[in-house]
Amino acid sequence: MCDREHAEIDPEVTVPEPPQEPTRVRAPSIRDVARLAGVSHQTVSRVLNQHPSIRPETKQRVLDVMAELQYKPNRAARALVTSRSRTIGILSASSTHYGPASSIAAIEAAARESGYWVSTANIESSDAGSIADGLAHLRAQGIEGLVVIAPQVRVFDTLAELSIDVPYVTLQSTGRDPEHTLSVDQIAGARKATRHLIHRGHRMIYHLAGPQDWIEAEARMRGFLDEMGANDVPTTAPILGDWTAEFGFHAGRELLTVRDFTAIFASNDQMALGVMHAVRDAGLEIPRDVSIVGFDDIPEAAHFWPPLTTVRQDFPEVGRRCVALLLGDLDSSAPEYRGTIEPELIVRDSVGAPAF
Amino acid sequence: MCDREHAEIDPEVTVPEPPQEPTRVRAPSIRDVARLAGVSHQTVSRVLNQHPSIRPETKQRVLDVMAELQYKPNRAARALVTSRSRTIGILSASSTHYGPASSIAAIEAAARESGYWVSTANIESSDAGSIADGLAHLRAQGIEGLVVIAPQVRVFDTLAELSIDVPYVTLQSTGRDPEHTLSVDQIAGARKATRHLIHRGHRMIYHLAGPQDWIEAEARMRGFLDEMGANDVPTTAPILGDWTAEFGFHAGRELLTVRDFTAIFASNDQMALGVMHAVRDAGLEIPRDVSIVGFDDIPEAAHFWPPLTTVRQDFPEVGRRCVALLLGDLDSSAPEYRGTIEPELIVRDSVGAPAF
DNA sequence: TCTCGGCATGTTCACGGTCACACATGCCGG
DNA sequence: CCGGCATGTGTGACCGTGAACATGCCGAGA
Numbered sequence: 001m002c003d004r005e006h007a008e009i010d011p012e013v014t015v016p017e018p019p020q021e022p023t024r025v026r027a028p029s030i031r032d033v034a035r036l037a038g039v040s041h042q043t044v045s046r047v048l049n050q051h052p053s054i055r056p057e058t059k060q061r062v063l064d065v066m067a068e069l070q071y072k073p074n075r076a077a078r079a080l081v082t083s084r085s086r087t088i089g090i091l092s093a094s095s096t097h098y099g100p101a102s103s104i105a106a107i108e109a110a111a112r113e114s115g116y117w118v119s120t121a122n123i124e125s126s127d128a129g130s131i132a133d134g135l136a137h138l139r140a141q142g143i144e145g146l147v148v149i150a151p152q153v154r155v156f157d158t159l160a161e162l163s164i165d166v167p168y169v170t171l172q173s174t175g176r177d178p179e180h181t182l183s184v185d186q187i188a189g190a191r192k193a194t195r196h197l198i199h200r201g202h203r204m205i206y207h208l209a210g211p212q213d214w215i216e217a218e219a220r221m222r223g224f225l226d227e228m229g230a231n232d233v234p235t236t237a238p239i240l241g242d243w244t245a246e247f248g249f250h251a252g253r254e255l256l257t258v259r260d261f262t263a264i265f266a267s268n269d270q271m272a273l274g275v276m277h278a279v280r281d282a283g284l285e286i287p288r289d290v291s292i293v294g295f296d297d298i299p300e301a302a303h304f305w306p307p308l309t310t311v312r313q314d315f316p317e318v319g320r321r322c323v324a325l326l327l328g329d330l331d332s333s334a335p336e337y338r339g340t341i342e343p344e345l346i347v348r349d350s351v352g353a354p355a356f
Numbered sequence: 357m358c359d360r361e362h363a364e365i366d367p368e369v370t371v372p373e374p375p376q377e378p379t380r381v382r383a384p385s386i387r388d389v390a391r392l393a394g395v396s397h398q399t400v401s402r403v404l405n406q407h408p409s410i411r412p413e414t415k416q417r418v419l420d421v422m423a424e425l426q427y428k429p430n431r432a433a434r435a436l437v438t439s440r441s442r443t444i445g446i447l448s449a450s451s452t453h454y455g456p457a458s459s460i461a462a463i464e465a466a467a468r469e470s471g472y473w474v475s476t477a478n479i480e481s482s483d484a485g486s487i488a489d490g491l492a493h494l495r496a497q498g499i500e501g502l503v504v505i506a507p508q509v510r511v512f513d514t515l516a517e518l519s520i521d522v523p524y525v526t527l528q529s530t531g532r533d534p535e536h537t538l539s540v541d542q543i544a545g546a547r548k549a550t551r552h553l554i555h556r557g558h559r560m561i562y563h564l565a566g567p568q569d570w571i572e573a574e575a576r577m578r579g580f581l582d583e584m585g586a587n588d589v590p591t592t593a594p595i596l597g598d599w600t601a602e603f604g605f606h607a608g609r610e611l612l613t614v615r616d617f618t619a620i621f622a623s624n625d626q627m628a629l630g631v632m633h634a635v636r637d638a639g640l641e642i643p644r645d646v647s648i649v650g651f652d653d654i655p656e657a658a659h660f661w662p663p664l665t666t667v668r669q670d671f672p673e674v675g676r677r678c679v680a681l682l683l684g685d686l687d688s689s690a691p692e693y694r695g696t697i698e699p700e701l702i703v704r705d706s707v708g709a710p711a712f
Numbered sequence: 713t714c715t716c717g718g719c720a721t722g723t724t725c726a727c728g729g730t731c732a733c734a735c736a737t738g739c740c741g742g
Numbered sequence: 743c744c745g746g747c748a749t750g751t752g753t754g755a756c757c758g759t760g761a762a763c764a765t766g767c768c769g770a771g772a
Contacts, residue, residue, distance in 0.1 A: 026439075029758050040722045045760060053719050075498050076441065077758035079432035080727050083382075087475075096457040105451050105478045112477065117497050119443075119475045121468065122461045141473050142431050245659040270656060277659040300626060303601040303633040305661045385728050396752045401730060409749050433728035437757050 028069040037065040048073060079142070088326060089138035090120040091131075093150035094243070097270075098298040099315050100149045103171060106319025107147055114327055119143065126152040126213055135162055145326040147171070151215045169322050184318060186216050189311040189343035190223025193265050193293045196309070196345055198231050201353050202263040202291060207238040208251055208275065210267040220267050220295060236261075241271050248274020256282045262354035263291035269298045269310055276304060276350070287352030297346050307348035314341060384425040393421040404429060435498070444682060445494035446476040447487075449506035450599070453626075454654040455671050456505045459527060462675025463503055470683055475499065482508040482569055491518055501682040503527070507571045525678050540674060542572050545667040545699035546579025549621050549649045552665070552701055554587050557709050558619040558647060563594040564607055564631065566623040576623050576651060592617075597627050604630020612638045618647060618710035625650035625657045625666055632660060632706070643708030653702050663704035670697060 030044040037044065039058060046054055047062045065071075079085045088111050092100055108118045119141055121134035131154060138146065139162075146168035148155055159168070171183060197205050207224045210217025221238050228235045239255075241247040248271030255261065256278060266272035272294030279290050286292055286306055294301060297312035318341060386400040393400065395414060402410055403418045421427075435441045444467050448456055464474045475497055477490035487510060494502065495518075502524035504511055515524070527539060553561050563580045566573025577594050584591045595611075597603040604627030611617065612634060622628035628650030635646050642648055642662055650657060653668035674697060 026757095030760095031758080041758090042723080042760080043721060045758095046721085049760080051720095053721090055720065058720080072496065074436070074758050075496065076432045076435035076439075077727090078760080080430070080436050080729085080757090081759045081761080083432075083727075085432065095461050096454055098452055101452040101457045104476075108476055108478050109480075112493055117475050117493070119473050120460075120464055122464050124465070137468055137473070140428065140431065245656050249659055273656055273659045277661065277663075280661055300601050300629055300656065303605055303629045305633065305636055307633075382727095387728080397729085398731090398753080399751060402751085405730085407750095409751090411750065414750080430728050433757090434730080436728080436759090437730045439757075 027074070028071045029074070030071075033062060033065050033069060033071050036069065037062045085117075085142040085144055086115060087117045087119055087141060087143050088145045088147060088323070089141065089143035090118060090147045091123065091134050091138060091150050091155070092120055093123050093126065093152065095120070095122050095149070097243070099296055099313060102315035103149055103319040103322070106316035107323055110320045110323035114323065116144075116323075116327070123150055126150075126154055126211075128154055128158055131155050131158045132162065135159070135164070139164070139166075145169075147322055147326065152211075152213045153215060153218075154213060167326055169325050171318055171322060183340050184313045184343050185340040186219035186343075187223035187226065188340075189295065189313070189345075190220040190265070191227040192343070192345040193295065193311050194224050194227035195231075196347070197263045197265060197291060197293060197351060198227070198233060200263075200291065200351055203233055203354070204261040205233070205263045205265060206236060206255060206261045208248060208264060208266040208271050209238040209240050210243050210271075212240050217267055224265055241267065243268055243270060245270040245274035245277070247271060249277050251275065252278025253281070256284075261290075263293070263351070265293045267295055269294040269296045269301045269304075269308060272301075272308055272310070272350075273304055276308075287350055289355055291351040291354070293351060301346075302348065304350070306350050309348045309351045310346050312344045312346050314343075317341060383430070384427045385430070386427075389418060389421050389425060389427050392425065393418045441473075441498040441500055442471060443473045443475055443497060443499050444501045444503060444679070445497065445499035446474060446503045447479065447490050447494060447506050447511070448476055449479050449482065449508065451476070451478050451505070453599070455652055455669060458671035459505055459675040459678070462672035463679055466676045466679035470679065472500075472679075472683070479506055482506075482510055482567075484510055484514055487511050487514045488518065491515070491520070495520070495522075501525075503678055503682065508567075508569045509571060509574075510569060523682055525681050527674055527678060539696050540669045540699050541696040542575035542699075543579035543582065544696075545651065545669070545701075546576040546621070547583040548699070548701040549651065549665075549667050550580050550583035551587075552703070553619045553621060553647060553649060553707060554583070554589060556619075556647065556707055559589055559710070560617040561589070561619045561621060562592060562611060562617045564604060564620060564622040564627050565594040565596050566599050566627075568596050573623055580621055597623065599624055599626060601626040601630035601633070603627060605633045607631065608634025609637070612640070619649070619707070620646065621649045623651055625652045625654045625660075625664060628657075628664055628666070628706075629660055632664075636661075643706055645711055647707040647710070649707060657702075658704065660706070662706050665704045665707045666702050668700045668702045670699075673697060
């Protein structure tokens with residue numbers, strides 16, 4: 001110390017490299033803390049990990065030094081030695097939609113509360129390559145758990161192929177993998193929607209389904225067909241859409257050229273909106289001429305014209321339970337939440353009695 | 357080494373625990389690969405890092421062993437030694453909305469392509485504590501870059517207070533921090549929307565603004581006021597909303613009790629939707645009685661009744677540029693994308709000439 | 713009084729990579 | 743013929759943390 005001070009003053013001793021910016025100051029480590037607190041690094045580590053047998057005054061001294069140095073534990077080092085990343089991966093499709101986005105937000109919040117980080121990978125298309133890419137990306141990160149909100153059938157195949165080695169939860173019921181599933185009972189929801197239309201007197205009901213390879217879409221379709229069958233109402237083949245309002249609009253227009261129906265059950269609210277658009281464009285009124293039911297209850301649905309009768313899914317709850325489920329595997333505590341969540345029919349103004 | 361081998365063979369020396377399931381097989385490391393390939397661990401590392409001077413056959417041998425062992429590099433170890441996490445953090449508010457969600461998805465895609473991971477933290481309320489929490493959460497993770505999609509004014513204060521030590525980009529123009537900003541020019545967008553109404557003959561125009569503490573909301577409001585001023589149209593005080601359709605509905609209802617306006621410029625499409633709902637509930641027609649312009653161009657806007665005239669923001673592009681900007685700081689390559697993106701007026705059917 | 717056990721703390725090593733440096737080989741020019 | 747340089751590879755240290763084990767001290771029980 002004395003030397004250095006001297007060196008700075010004495011003009012003769014030229015410091016070769018006055019450390020003007022010494023390759024960026026490295027962050028303080030537990031050893032730095034230890035040195036200043038006059039303890040061993042292990043004691044610092046013990047403070048960090050709430051080890052019981054530390055004298056309160058020692059602990060306090062360490063904590064003080066930590067604060068002074070603005071010490072931040074190094075996650076990489078910790079992950080390396082414990083081989084735990086404390087990171088949950090989310091594989092998500094269509095994360096711009098309200099439902100998935102809500103669940104993701106809830107998952108993040110719940111995970112954070114439990115001291116976990118969340119990392120996402122969005123897949124755009126549903127081809128196997130894209131799915132595998134996303135999965136590989138997450139896996140390379142060393143995630144400890146995986147949430148799949150990309151509910152295409154193919155995802156499950158890929159999941160199996162890649163023999164995912166971490167606990168995972170999927171937000172959709174596949175039927176074939178109940179162990180890892182936490183789902184809103186899409187079938188029950190679809191039945192409620194369909195039943196509502198039937199009870200109001202409709203017999204000619206079309207179903208605007210989601211993409212074939214989506215498990216949810218399939219489940220809602222099944223629910224529709226089941227309920228129709230249970231009530232002995234003849235059905236026509238569902239129309240396979242792509243979840244967008246745009247598709248709903250075109251499908252609606254197509255359907256209206258024949259107009260052999262009094263009601264439409266759309267597989268999500270966006271498609272329902274598109275259909276409503278087409279119906280009005282045709283000079284018809286909802287629900288006088290055509291009744292419509294949607295699915296999801298996005299926040300906007302209450303302000304469609306007319307306000308849309310739909311099936312509400314509690315997306316945040318799904319996200320929360322999902323994390324609980326995962327953490328149950330990971331930390332073997334936390335309550336058991338496995339099982340399904342019952343969606344709820346929200347009756348608004350888009351359904352009336354059939355016109356004829 | 358000799359000793360150990362001997363011990364395993366000599367029946368007298370009883371191995372206390374025949375490792376039937378040796379506490380879960382640990383993942384293969386570069387040393388395992390090295391041993392099987394008959395090279396040093398350093399050579400394996402060189403293969404991993406595309407070091408130029410390796411004999412092709414050596415490289416191939418290493419690669420073969422890697423494949424055989426299903427070797428996966430350990431991210432934590434690499435991060436520890438290089439002190440690079442290759443992780444970008446996203447601090448986001450209202451991530452369930454279409455705009456932020458789109459940007460997040462684009463950011464994730466762009467980051468992934470560049471070999472970065474993305475981790476998100478959502479903040480619900482805009483209180484300083486919540487913001488600081490989210491930021492701390494990300495920081496504890498050792499993020500290398502930060503994207504802020506939580507455009508409340510307070511976030512910037514917190515950002516400054518916590519003296520964030522990583523490069524960051526905010527998706528909104530603050531005016532005061534152009535260095536770190538990449539933004540859609542909200543003011544220009546709002547002016548376009550307002551000008552459109554004025555050109556169609558409207559003189560009594562209300563503005564339904566977003567929450568006061570949102571920078572975007574403020575900018576759109578400023579754009580509205582600027583354009584009104586530039587055209588010498590007298591203005592009334594904007595109404596401060598919360599982005600929701602629900603609020604738009606109530607505000608619209610309130611406004612219609614007086615009905616001293618011919619047009620409304622809503623600060624986003626959801627609020628516009630709510631207003632439309634209120635207008636129709638009052639027995640009026642759009643655009644005959646009231647003209648409405650929104651902002652964002654969410655995919656549903658084209659199917660509102662009537663299809664909504666609005667201002668389109670290219671969210672994905674924002675996300676992409678954002679990553680480019682960040683990676684420019686990080687990797688000092690990649691083109692410079694700093695600057696603003698001009699939003700675009702999408703004219704549909706919700707604006708007409710004023711009724712009187 | 714001696715031993716034993718628990719507390720508070722220190723020492724050493726391991727985790728799985730990368731980096732700096734050393735070393736062997738072969739080619740080329742003086 | 744020898745030194746220097748490029749190429750290909752190995753050795754050992756190091757990153758920051760936590761676990762196993764060691765140590766010193768103190769009080770309780772034999």
